[in-house]
């Protein structure tokens with residue numbers, strides 16, 4: 001019986017009718033402890049639902065399922081526990097790790113609830129203004145114009161959100177496939193900055209990028225690299241404050257220990273108020289914003305850095321964020337070069 005148990009691809013133990021653990025495979029010893037054999041099952045598995053399932057099967061036969069919630073190396077874990085009577089005297093207990101499955105389900109639930117919330121806010125506001133417009137009608141043309149302006153902003157916000165969601169979806173689908181086209185990053189930066197010039201002009205910012213960089217070739221997706229630069233520069237403009245420089249600096253091609261190969265680093269540097277270090281690890285999470293109101297005021301969706309992270313991952317690169325409160329932030333993208 002012990003040999004059979006060792007062949008199981010999941011943790012499994014056998015409990016005798018005297019309620020003591022008779023056999024345990026290696027995976028079960030790793031999960032429940034090295035000295036569980038010859039111990040009463042209650043002292044091994046303290047969860048009431050699991051204990052109840054084992055007790056039921058040992059006394060009355062048949063099979064039972066239970067969920068076991070535990071903590072492994074300080075991380076919450078959940079197992080589907082199956083208890084089967086295998087002969088008159090024994091119960092086989094198997095432990096199927098359902099943690100990843102549960103986490104994925106939770107992430108999906110959180111995502112749907114976040115998206116619904118993000119869309120509902122502008123939609124509710126638009127419905128409110130539409131109702132008001134219907135009641136005031138033509139009577140107050142000034143208010144009418146003002147409400148139409150607000151509704152246009154809200155519609156733009158929903159449009160940005162849907163576009164970012166579509167981008168994120170595309171980028172996540174592509175992530176496994178490394179790009180194969182040889183592109184010049186310097187050229188892409190130049191073209192992208194041209195399209196961003198009017199945005200910078202509006203807030204009286206200057207985007208600084210040395211025009212004399214030599215071409216820097218890498219295997220990349222032109223549109224996606226353009227999106228990385230756009231998102232980082234737009235953030236630097238949004239959070240860097242008006243009338244400040246946003247600098248783009250490109251390093252020489254050199255060995256990059258984080259990539260374990262040659263690469264280049266593009267830094268986007270702003271002089272804004274910076275980010276408290278405790279928030280930095282969470283910035284690339286979907287919908288995470290340090291300051292909800294400020295992000296919304298400047299037209300943020302909370303998805304920009306998440307999109308950047310996925311694109312950089314697809315290019316087998318690394319995104320690093322450094323910031324000093326009161327002095328500004330530097331977002332660095334390290335990319336492998338050919």
Ligand code: ADP
Pocket residue numbers: 231235236239240270272274275283284288289290291295296299300301302303304305306329
């Ligand atoms: P958003 O659409 O809200 O800008 P992002 O994913 O691009 O979403 O950024 C997430 C959050 O990170 C922002 O809401 C902001 O709080 C913070 N952030 C991003 N870039 C900067 C920056 N250059 N300076 C300060 N904070 C920043």
